[in-house]
Amino acid sequence: MSTRSAETRVELLQGTLDVLILRILRLGPAHGHEIIKAIERSSEDVLRVEQGSLYPALHRLIKRGWIDFDHGTSENNRRAKYYRLTRKGRRQLDVETTKWETLARAITRVLRPA
Amino acid sequence: MKGRRHLDALDDDIREHLERETQDNIDRGMTPEDARAAAHRKFGNVALIKEDTRAVWIPVWFDQLLQDAHYALRTLRRSPGFSAVVVLTLALGIGLNTGIFGLIDALLLRSLPVRNPQQLIALMRIQGGQSGESFSYPQVRFLAEQNEIFLSLCGFSVDTFNVGPPEALEPTGGAWVSANYYQTLGLVPIAGRLLAPDDDRPGASLAAVITDNYWARKFGRDPSAIGRPLPVEGVPVTIVGVSPPGFSGAIVGNAADITVALNVLPQLKPERKSMLGVGGRWLKVLARPREGLSRDQLKARLAIVWAQYLSGTVTPQMSPAARARALSPTLDLRAGATGSSPLRGQFRQPLLVLMGVVGLVLIIACVNVANLLLARAAARQREVALRLALGASRGRVVRQLLTESGLLAILGGGLGIAFASFGGGVLVNLISSGSGPDASEAIALDLGTSWRVLAFTTLVTVTTTLLFGLAPAFRATVVDPNLTMNASPNRVTGSRGRLASALVAAQVSISLLLLIGAGLFVQTLQNLRTLDRGFRHEGVLLVNVDATRAGYDGTRLRAFYQQVLANAERLPGVTAASLSSITPLMGGGISLPIAVNGQPIASGELHGNLVAPRYFETLSTPIVLGRDFTLRDDATAPGVAIVNEAFVRHHMPNGSPLEQRVSVVGSPRELQVVGVVKDAVYEGLRQTPPPTVYGAYFQSGGGAVTLEIYGGGSLAQAASAIRAEVQPKLAGKLVKIQTLTSQLESSLVQERLMATLASAFGGLALMLAAVGLYGVLAYTVVRRTSEIGIRVALGAQRSQVLGLVMRDVTRMLALGTAFGLPAAWAASRLVSSMLFGLAANDPVTIVLAVALLVMTGLLAGYLPARRATKVDPLVALRCE
Numbered sequence: 002m003s004t005r006s007a008e009t010r011v012e013l014l015q016g017t018l019d020v021l022i023l024r025i026l027r028l029g030p031a032h033g034h035e036i037i038k039a040i041e042r043s044s045e046d047v048l049r050v051e052q053g054s055l056y057p058a059l060h061r062l063i064k065r066g067w068i069d070f071d072h073g074t075s076e077n078n079r080r081a082k083y084y085r086l087t088r089k090g091r092r093q094l095d096v097e098t099t100k101w102e103t104l105a106r107a108i109t110r111v112l113r114p115a
Numbered sequence: 116m117k118g119r120r121h122l123d124a125l126d127d128d129i130r131e132h133l134e135r136e137t138q139d140n141i142d143r144g145m146t147p148e149d150a151r152a153a154a155h156r157k158f159g160n161v162a163l164i165k166e167d168t169r170a171v172w173i174p175v176w177f178d179q180l181l182q183d184a185h186y187a188l189r190t191l192r193r194s195p196g197f198s199a200v201v202v203l204t205l206a207l208g209i210g211l212n213t214g215i216f217g218l219i220d221a222l223l224l225r226s227l228p229v230r231n232p233q234q235l236i237a238l239m240r241i242q243g244g245q246s247g248e249s250f251s252y253p254q255v256r257f258l259a260e261q262n263e264i265f266l267s268l269c270g271f272s273v274d275t276f277n278v279g280p281p282e283a284l285e286p287t288g289g290a291w292v293s294a295n296y297y298q299t300l301g302l303v304p305i306a307g308r309l310l311a312p313d314d315d316r317p318g319a320s321l322a323a324v325i326t327d328n329y330w331a332r333k334f335g336r337d338p339s340a341i342g343r344p345l346p347v348e349g350v351p352v353t354i355v356g357v358s359p360p361g362f363s364g365a366i367v368g369n370a371a372d373i374t375v376a377l378n379v380l381p382q383l384k385p386e387r388k389s390m391l392g393v394g395g396r397w398l399k400v401l402a403r404p405r406e407g408l409s410r411d412q413l414k415a416r417l418a419i420v421w422a423q424y425l426s427g428t429v430t431p432q433m434s435p436a437a438r439a440r441a442l443s444p445t446l447d448l449r450a451g452a453t454g455s456s457p458l459r460g461q462f463r464q465p466l467l468v469l470m471g472v473v474g475l476v477l478i479i480a481c482v483n484v485a486n487l488l489l490a491r492a493a494a495r496q497r498e499v500a501l502r503l504a505l506g507a508s509r510g511r512v513v514r515q516l517l518t519e520s521g522l523l524a525i526l527g528g529g530l531g532i533a534f535a536s537f538g539g540g541v542l543v544n545l546i547s548s549g550s551g552p553d554a555s556e557a558i559a560l561d562l563g564t565s566w567r568v569l570a571f572t573t574l575v576t577v578t579t580t581l582l583f584g585l586a587p588a589f590r591a592t593v594v595d596p597n598l599t600m601n602a603s604p605n606r607v608t609g610s611r612g613r614l615a616s617a618l619v620a621a622q623v624s625i626s627l628l629l630l631i632g633a634g635l636f637v638q639t640l641q642n643l644r645t646l647d648r649g650f651r652h653e654g655v656l657l658v659n660v661d662a663t664r665a666g667y668d669g670t671r672l673r674a675f676y677q678q679v680l681a682n683a684e685r686l687p688g689v690t691a692a693s694l695s696s697i698t699p700l701m702g703g704g705i706s707l708p709i710a711v712n713g714q715p716i717a718s719g720e721l722h723g724n725l726v727a728p729r730y731f732e733t734l735s736t737p738i739v740l741g742r743d744f745t746l747r748d749d750a751t752a753p754g755v756a757i758v759n760e761a762f763v764r765h766h767m768p769n770g771s772p773l774e775q776r777v778s779v780v781g782s783p784r785e786l787q788v789v790g791v792v793k794d795a796v797y798e799g800l801r802q803t804p805p806p807t808v809y810g811a812y813f814q815s816g817g818g819a820v821t822l823e824i825y826g827g828g829s830l831a832q833a834a835s836a837i838r839a840e841v842q843p844k845l846a847g848k849l850v851k852i853q854t855l856t857s858q859l860e861s862s863l864v865q866e867r868l869m870a871t872l873a874s875a876f877g878g879l880a881l882m883l884a885a886v887g888l889y890g891v892l893a894y895t896v897v898r899r900t901s902e903i904g905i906r907v908a909l910g911a912q913r914s915q916v917l918g919l920v921m922r923d924v925t926r927m928l929a930l931g932t933a934f935g936l937p938a939a940w941a942a943s944r945l946v947s948s949m950l951f952g953l954a955a956n957d958p959v960t961i962v963l964a965v966a967l968l969v970m971t972g973l974l975a976g977y978l979p980a981r982r983a984t985k986v987d988p989l990v991a992l993r994c995e
Contacts, residue, residue, distance in 0.1 A: 033128060033131075033132050034131075034132050034135040034136065037132075051157070051158070051159040052132070052136065052157050052158045052159065053129070053158045053159035053160070053161065053163075053164035054159065054164065054167075056125065056128065056129065056164055056167075056168045057164065057167040057168045057170070057171055060121070060122070060168050060171040060172065061171050063121065064171055064172065070121070079131070080131070081131065082121075082124075082128065
C-alpha cells in the first residue's frame with residue numbers, strides 16, 4: 002500500500018486516464034493490472050486511481066479503435082488479456098500529449114506568472 | 116464486434132485483476148483476508164464499474180429499458196388476474212379501433228395496386244350543382260383521344276356475368292373496360308397478355324382477362340388456361356391473360372374476376388347494346404395526364420375540349436331549353452389513386468362515425484385500466500417509497516411504471532390485431548348483406564394488413580399507454596418515503612379518490628353519449644322497418660325473369676310471361692301473383708316526362724312502372740278509386756293507366772281523375788286513367804312517395820320482369836317449382852329469386868350497420884363504465900373500512916352506511932350525466948342526416964338512455980355499498 006498521506010495525493014482529472022493508458026501501452030502490450038501498477042509507479046504514487054475505473058476506460062478506447070487486445074499468458078503462467086496500442090492510438094497519443102502540454106504550460110503560466 | 120464479446124469476459128477480467136492485487140498484497144506481508152479487503156477497497160464498487168463498462172457499448176436508456184421490461188414482466192406474472200383483465204380490456208379497445216380503421220383504409224385510403232397510382236386522376240361530371248362520376252361511352256371515346264392532355268384515359272364499369280355451361284351457370288363479378296384500361300393503369304400480366312386497343316372494336320374476337328385470384332380459384336394457376344374458351348353469357352370467350360396478383364379491378368369493393376372490352380357488349384348482352392350509345396351514362400373514368408401539367412392547366416384544357424364535344428351534340432332542331440341543358444355539364448377532376456367505389460358514398464359517413472365511437476370506447480377502456488393501475492399504485496406505495504428511499508430518481512420510477520403500462524399495451528395491441536382480423540371479416544359481411552343474393556355481388560375488400568393500419572395501431576397503442584399509464588405513474592411517485600414506510604402495512608396513505616371519481620364520471624358521460632347515439636340509430640332502423648310505405652313485404656317472393664335473351668320479344672314475350680304468371684298462380688300456397696318491370700326498393704326506377712290531357716307537366720320527369728293485373732292486390736296497395744288492370748287490357752284494347760294519390764294531388768287538381776288522360780311526352784298514344792291507388796315508394800324507404808303512373812305491362816311492356824308472388828306459408832316450394840319450369844327455357848340467363856323482405860333489408864344495410872354496431876359498442880361502453888364504477892367503489896369501501904367500522908361502532912344504522920356509499924355513486928352519475936347530455940347533444944347533430952323519423956335530440960331516446968345508465972350505475976354501486984353495511988366494527992377496528 003501507498004505510504005503517502007492523503008493531502009499529497011491528487012484525484013485523477015476526468016479523461017486523463019485515457020491518455021495515461023495510451024502512454025503506458027506505448028512501451029509495449031500490458032494486461033490490466035500491469036497498466037494500473039505502471040500508472041501508480043510512474044506517477045510516484047501521486048495520482049490516485051480507483052483501479053476499477055480502468056475497465057470502462059479500456060472499453061472506451063477499444064470502441065474508438067485506439068487500442069486492441071490479444072489473449073496471452075502472463076509471467077506466472079496465468080491467462081491474461083494483453084492490451085496494445087493500434088496505429089490510430091499512436092497518432093492519438095501524439096495529439097493528446099501535445100494538447101496536454103499546451104494546457105499544462107498555460108495553467109502554469111497563470112498560476113506562476115514569470 | 117470483438118469489443119462487444121470482450122464485454123462478456125468482463126467478469127473474468129475483474130476477478131483476475133482482484134486476484135492479482137490480492138496476491139501482491141499478500142506478497143507485501145498482509146494476511147489473506149486483509150489482502151482481499153484491501154484489493155476490493157482499491158478497486159471500487161464492482162457493480163458500478165461493470166455498469167459503467169457496459170454503458171460504453173450499450174446506451175444506458177436501452178439497458179435500463181431492458182431491465183425495466185424484465186422487471187415489469189415479472190411483476191405482471193405475479194398478478195396474472197390483473198394482467199389478464201388489463202390486457203383483454205386494451206385488446207378489445209385497440210382491436211375495435213384497428214378493425215374499423217382497417218375498413219376505412221381498405222375502402223377510402225388505399226391506393227390501387229397499379230403503377231404510380233398518385234399520378235392517376237378521376238373525372239367528374241358536374242350538372243345543375245350535382246356531381247356525378249358516370250360518363251357515356253361516346254364521351255369516354257372522345258376524351259381518350261385527347262392525347263395532348265392525357266397520356267392515356269379509360270372508362271370502365273362492373274357487371275355480373277353468367278359464366279359456365281347453361282346447366283351450371285355461375286354468376287361472376289366482371290368488368291367492361293375501354294381499350295386503354297390496362298395501359299392507363301400501367302399493369303403487366305403475370306401470364307398471357309392484357310386487353311389491347313385491338314380487342315375493343317365492334318365485332319372483335321371475344322377476349323377476356325381474368326384476375327390472378329380467379330385463375331388460382333378456378334384453374335389452379337394452370338398455364339394452359341390461357342387460350343382456352345370460357346362460356347360467358349352463353350358465348351365462348353377466349354382467356355388471353357391474367358392480371359397481376361392483388362389487382363381485382365379499379366372499382367374498390369366490387370371484385371371483377373373477368374374483364375372484357377366494351378365493344379363486345381352487343382355480342383355478350385345483345386339486349387343491352389343501347390348502353391354503348393349516347394344515352395347510357397354508366398362508365399367511370401380514370402386517366403393519366405401528361406407530365407408537367409398543373410391541375411389548373413389540366414382543368415383549363417379539359418374545359419376547352421369538353422365544350423367542343425358538347426357543341427357537337429346539339430342539333431338545330433333542339434328547343435332552346437334542351438340546347439341549354441345539353442351544353443350545361445362541366446368537368447372536374449379529383450385524385451384517382453384510390454380508384455372508384457360506389458360504397459364510398461354509402462359508407463364514408465357511417466365509418467367515420469363508427470371510428471369516433473370506437474375511439475370513445477377505447478378511452479373508456481383506458482380509464483378502466485388507469486383506475487386499476489391507480490388502485491395498484493396505491494397498493495405498491497411501499498415498494499415505490501422503498502425505491503425512492505434507496506436513491507432512485509422520480510423520473511426513473513415513473514419510467515419503470517410506464518414500461519409496465521407499455522408492456523400491457525403491447526400485449527393488448529398484439530391481441531387487438533388478432534381480434535381485428537377476425538372482426539374485419541364480420542364487418543365486411545355486415546356491409547355485404549346489402550348487396551343482393553348473389554355471391555358475385557358480395558363486397559370484396561382487401562383487409563390485408565397495410566403499413567398504414569400497422570402505423571395506426573402502433574400510434575393507438577402508444578397513445579393508450581400514455582393515456583392510462585401516465586397519471587397513475589405520477590400519482591404513485593408522489594409519496595413521502597418516510598411517511599409511507601412508517602405507516603402500517605395495511606394502510607394506504609394519500610388520496611386518489613377525487614381523480615378516480617372524476618375518471619368514472621368521464622366514463623359515465625361518454626357511455627351516455629354512446630347510448631344516446633345507439634338509441635337514435637336503433638330507432639331510425641325501427642322507424643324505417645315499420646314505416647307504411649304503401650306495400651307489404653312479408654310473404655312476398657320476387658322472381659326475376661328475363662326472356663329477351665332467349666329470343667322472345669313483343670307479343671311473344673308478353674305471351675310467354677303471361678303463361679309463366681298463370682302457372683305461378685296455380686302453384687300450391689300461392690294466394691296472389693303478378694309481375695312488373697320495377698319492384699319496390701330494387702335500387703332504381705323509370706323516369707318519364709308525362710303529359711296530362713296533352714299538357715306536359717312542368718316539374719319534369721315522373722316515376723313510371725309497368726304492371727300486370729293483381730299487382731296492387733299482391734303487394735296490398737289499396738285501389739282507392741276505379742279498377743285494376745285486367746287481362747283484357749291488352750295491345751289491341753284502348754290504352755289505360757293507373758295513377759297514385761300523389762299524382763292526383765299534384766297534377767290533377769280539378770275533376771275526377773277517372774275522366775282524364777295521361778301520355779308520355781312525344782308519344783301520340785293517350786292512356787285513359789282507370790284507377791287511383793295509394794302512394795308507395797320505389798327508390799328508397801326515406802323517399803316520400805313520388806307521383807307515379809302505372810301502365811299495363813301486357814298492353815305495352817317489354818324487357819325483363821319480376822314476378823311478385825304472395826302466399827301465406829313458406830314459398831320455398833313455389834320458388835323451386837317456378838325455377839324448374841322457367842330456367843330450361845331461358846338459356847344463359849339465371850332466374851334470380853329473393854324475398855321482398857330481403858330486398859327491403861338490403862336497402863337498409865347502412866342503417867342496420869349503424870344500429871347493430873352502435874348498440875353493440877354502446878352496450879360495451881356501458882359495461883366497461885359499470886365495471887369501472889364498481890371497481891372504484893369497491894376499492895373505496897375497502898379503504899374506508901376502519902372509518903365505516905367507527906361509524907357503526909358509534910351507532911350508525913345500516914341505511915346510513917348504505918347512503919354514505921350510494922351518495923358517491925349518485926354524485927358520479929349526476930356529474931357524468933351533466934357533462935354527457937350536452938356532449939351527446941353536440942355529437943348527435945353530426946349524425947342527424949343519418950337519422951329518420953326522429954330528431955337528433957329525441958326526448959324519448961335521451962330519457963331511456965339516461966334511465967338505462969342510471970339503473971346500471973346504481974346496480975354497479977349497490978354491490979360494494981352492501982358490502983360496506985356488512986363491515987363488522989370489531990374486525991375493522993382490530994385492523995388498526
